[in-house]
Amino acid sequence: MNILRKLPACLIMFFAAMPLLTAQxxxxxxxxxxxxxxxxxxxxxxxxxxxxxxxxxxTPYLEYAVPGMLLIxxxxxxxxxxxxxxxxxxxxxxxxxxxxxxxxxxGCICAVxxxxxxxxxxxxxxxxxxxxxxxxxxxxxxxxxFAGRVFCGSVCPLGAIQDLVIxxxxxxxxxxxxxxxxxxxxxxxxGVLFAAAGISFLICxxxxxxxxxxxxxxxxxxxxxxxxxxxxxxxxxxxxxxxxPYGVLLSWLSKLSSRRVSVTPDECIRCRLCEDVCPVDAIxxxxxxEDEREPMRKSLHRIIxxxxxxxxxxxxxxxxxxFLGNQISLLHPKVVLCRQVCAELAAGDRPxxxxxxxxxxAGTPVAELQREVGGIVSNIRLGSCVLGVFLALAIMARLFxxxxxxxxxxxxxxxxxxxxxxxxxxxxxxxxxxxxxxxEGD
Amino acid sequence: xxxxxKPDSGSEKAKKTALSRRNFLxxxxxxxxxxxxxxxxxxxxxxxxxVWQLDPEKCIQCGRCAAACVLTPSAVxxxxxxxxxxxxxxxxxxxxxxxxALDTGAENQLCPTGALKRTFVxxxxxxxxxxxxxxxxxxxxxxxCGDFGNGSLFLQIRHNRCKHCNECAIAVACPADxxxxxxxxxxxxxxxxxxxxxxx
Numbered sequence: 001m002n003i004l005r006k007l008p009a010c011l012i013m014f015f016a017a018m019p020l021l022t023a024q025x026x027x028x029x030x031x032x033x034x035x036x037x038x039x040x041x042x043x044x045x046x047x048x049x050x051x052x053x054x055x056x057x058x059t060p061y062l063e064y065a066v067p068g069m070l071l072i073x074x075x076x077x078x079x080x081x082x083x084x085x086x087x088x089x090x091x092x093x094x095x096x097x098x099x100x101x102x103x104x105x106x107g108c109i110c111a112v113x114x115x116x117x118x119x120x121x122x123x124x125x126x127x128x129x130x131x132x133x134x135x136x137x138x139x140x141x142x143x144x145x146f147a148g149r150v151f152c153g154s155v156c157p158l159g160a161i162q163d164l165v166i167x168x169x170x171x172x173x174x175x176x177x178x179x180x181x182x183x184x185x186x187x188x189x190x191g192v193l194f195a196a197a198g199i200s201f202l203i204c205x206x207x208x209x210x211x212x213x214x215x216x217x218x219x220x221x222x223x224x225x226x227x228x229x230x231x232x233x234x235x236x237x238x239x240x241x242x243x244x245p246y247g248v249l250l251s252w253l254s255k256l257s258s259r260r261v262s263v264t265p266d267e268c269i270r271c272r273l274c275e276d277v278c279p280v281d282a283i284x285x286x287x288x289x290e291d292e293r294e295p296m297r298k299s300l301h302r303i304i305x306x307x308x309x310x311x312x313x314x315x316x317x318x319x320x321x322x323f324l325g326n327q328i329s330l331l332h333p334k335v336v337l338c339r340q341v342c343a344e345l346a347a348g349d350r351p352x353x354x355x356x357x358x359x360x361x362a363g364t365p366v367a368e369l370q371r372e373v374g375g376i377v378s379n380i381r382l383g384s385c386v387l388g389v390f391l392a393l394a395i396m397a398r399l400f401x402x403x404x405x406x407x408x409x410x411x412x413x414x415x416x417x418x419x420x421x422x423x424x425x426x427x428x429x430x431x432x433x434x435x436x437x438x439x440e441g442d
Numbered sequence: 443x444x445x446x447x448k449p450d451s452g453s454e455k456a457k458k459t460a461l462s463r464r465n466f467l468x469x470x471x472x473x474x475x476x477x478x479x480x481x482x483x484x485x486x487x488x489x490x491x492x493v494w495q496l497d498p499e500k501c502i503q504c505g506r507c508a509a510a511c512v513l514t515p516s517a518v519x520x521x522x523x524x525x526x527x528x529x530x531x532x533x534x535x536x537x538x539x540x541x542x543a544l545d546t547g548a549e550n551q552l553c554p555t556g557a558l559k560r561t562f563v564x565x566x567x568x569x570x571x572x573x574x575x576x577x578x579x580x581x582x583x584x585x586x587c588g589d590f591g592n593g594s595l596f597l598q599i600r601h602n603r604c605k606h607c608n609e610c611a612i613a614v615a616c617p618a619d620x621x622x623x624x625x626x627x628x629x630x631x632x633x634x635x636x637x638x639x640x641x642x
Binding site: 026032033034039109110128134138145200201211216256258333355359361362 | 478492527529591605608
C-alpha cells in the first residue's frame with residue numbers, strides 16, 4: 001500500500017467529508033512487518049510526564065518549599081531585627097533571599113505578583129488559585145500585623161537586590177517624597193483592576209528585576225531594571241518606595257503592629273545619626289516644643305476642610321473612573337478581538353490578524369463574543385468607578401494623616417515607611433554593641 | 443523589645459487605651475485576613491496547584507511561541523505522538539511544499555533548525571523524531587502535519603524548561619487564547635482524539 005500514490009485521492013476525499021473525518025486519521029497507522037516499535041518517550045502522558053514531574057516546581061511537595069522557606073525567612077528576620085538587633089544578620093538574610101527567592105526560584109511566584117492571583121480569584125470563580133500562592137500572599141501580611149514590614153527589609157527578592165546597591169542615599173525632599181508615595185496606590189489599584197477584569201497581570205509585566213534573576217528577558221525589562229538599580233544607588237529602594245503595590249498593603253497593616261524598629265534601646269542623645277543613615281527617610285524627628293509649633297486651631301481647620309472636601313472628591317473621582325473605564329476596557333484582549341472581528345465583518349473582509357483568524361476558524365458565533373464583551377466592558381466600568389472612589393479615599397486619608405498633630409519625644413521610626421533594614425541599629429551610639437567598641441577605642 | 447515610650451508622657455491610662463485600640467484594629471485585621479482566606483478556600487473548587495499549558499486544539503501555529511517566551515529558545519517544544527503518525531514518505535510536517543527531492547537535504551526541510559529527524563523504517567514508511575535540543579517551538583511542522591497529515595505533531599510547554607512565570611509571556615501573545623493554567627498533577631494537554639490523550 002503506497003500512501004504516496006493515494007495522496008491525491010485522500011485529499012479530495014478529505015475535503016469532501018471534512019466534518020466526518022476530523023476525529024480520524026487521514027493516513028491509517030501502518031501495520032509494520034519488520035517488527036518496528038515506536039519509541040516509548042514520544043507519547044507524552046506516560047513516561048515523559050513522570051520524567052518531567054521530577055523537576056522542581058511541578059512536584060507538589062517541593063512546591064510547598066517556597067511558602068515554607070518564606071516562613072523561615074520571616075521568622076529569622078524577626079529574630080535578627082528584634083531579638084539580636086543585628087544589621088549583619090539582616091544583611092545575611094538579604095544575600096540569602098537573593099540566592100533563594102531570586103536565583104533559585106527564578107522570581108515567580110512572589111508576594112508582590114500574588115496580589116493579582118488573589119484579586120483574579122476573588123472576582124472570578126473559575127480562576128484557579130493554589131494554597132502556595134495564597135500562603136505567599138498572606139504570610140508577609142500576617143507578619144506585618146505583628147512586626148512591621150520585615151518582609152520588605154530582608155525577605156523580598158525585589159527589595160533585597162535594591163538594598164544591596166544602596167551606595168550614597170540622598171534625602172528626597174519631603175514634599176516630593178509624599179507626592180511620589182501616591183504612585184503605589186495607583187499601581188495597586190490598576191494591578192487589582194486589570195487582574196480582576198482579566199486584562200493582564202500588570203504588576204508582573206512591569207516587574208523590573210525578574211529578568212536579572214532569570215538572567216534572561218526582554219530588553220525593555222532588563223534595561224528598566226538596570227536603570228532602577230542605577231537610580232537605587234542614590235535614591236534608596238526606588239521600586240519599594242515609589243512603585244511597589246504590595247508595600248501599600250504592608251504599610252497599612254504595619255500601622256497596627258505593636259513592634260517597631262526602636263532606634264535606641266537606651267536614652268536618645270539626639271545625635272541624628274539614625275536620621276542620616278536611614279535610606280528610606282522613615283525616622284521622624286521629635287516634635288518641636290509647643291511654642292514653635294503651629295497652633296492647634298490651624299490643623300483642626302485643615303482637617304475640617306479635608307472632611308468637607310471628602311465626599312466631593314470621592315464622587316468626582318468615581319465619575320472620572322467610570323468614564324475612564326471605557327478606555328481601560330479597550331486594553332482587554334477580548335474587546336480588541338471583538339472590535340477587529342466586527343470591523344472585518346462590516347467591511348466583508350477576510351481575517352486580517354491571527355487573533356481574528358483563530359476566532360473565526362473556531363466557529364464561535366460573533367453574537368456570543370459581543371455579549372461577553374458587553375459584560376466585560378460594564379464590569380470594567382464599574383470596577384474603575386469603585387477604584388476611583390477608593391483612590392480618592394486613600395489619598396484623603398494620607399492628607400488627613402499629614403495634617404494630624406504628631407507628639408513624640410525621641411527619634412522614632414514611622415512603622416508604615418520603615419522597611420526594617422536595621423541600618424539605624426549599626427550607627428546608634430547608645431546601642432550596646434556600639435558602646436562596647438567605643439570603650440575599646442578609648 | 444516592644445516600643446518603650448518614656449513614662450514622662452504622663453497619663454498611663456491614655457497609653458493603655460491607645461494600645462488597646464491598636465490591638466482591637468489588629469484583631470480586626472487578623473480576622474479579615476483569616477475570613478478572606480477561608481472564604482476563598484471553602485467557596486471554590488479550583489484550589490489546586492497549576493502550571494501553564496497550551497491547548498493543541500486551539501493552537502493555530504502562528505509561530506509566536508518561538509519568540510514570545512522569556513526563554514531563548516522557548517519553553518514550548520514540539521511533541522510527536524507516534525500513535526497517531528502515518529509514517530508517510532511525503533511527510534507534510536517534514537517537507538516544504540513541492541520539495542526538490544524526498545530526502546534529508548536542508549532545502550527540502552520545513553524545520554528551520556533541522557530538529558525533525560527522518561529515519562527509514564521499512565518501505566514505504568519513515569519514522570520522524572524530534573531532537574528536543576534543536577526544537578525552537580516555531581510550530582511549522584505542526585502546521586504542515588495538521589494541514590495535510592494526521593496531526594500527530596503538537597506544541598507543548600516542556601515543564602522541565604518552563605520558568606512558571608506568574609503571567610506567561612506567550613499566553614499574552616497567543617492569538618488563539620490557547621494557553622491556560624492546568625493542574626500541576628496533569629501538566630500536559632493532548633488532543634482528545636489521540637489514543638491515551640486526556641483532556642483536563
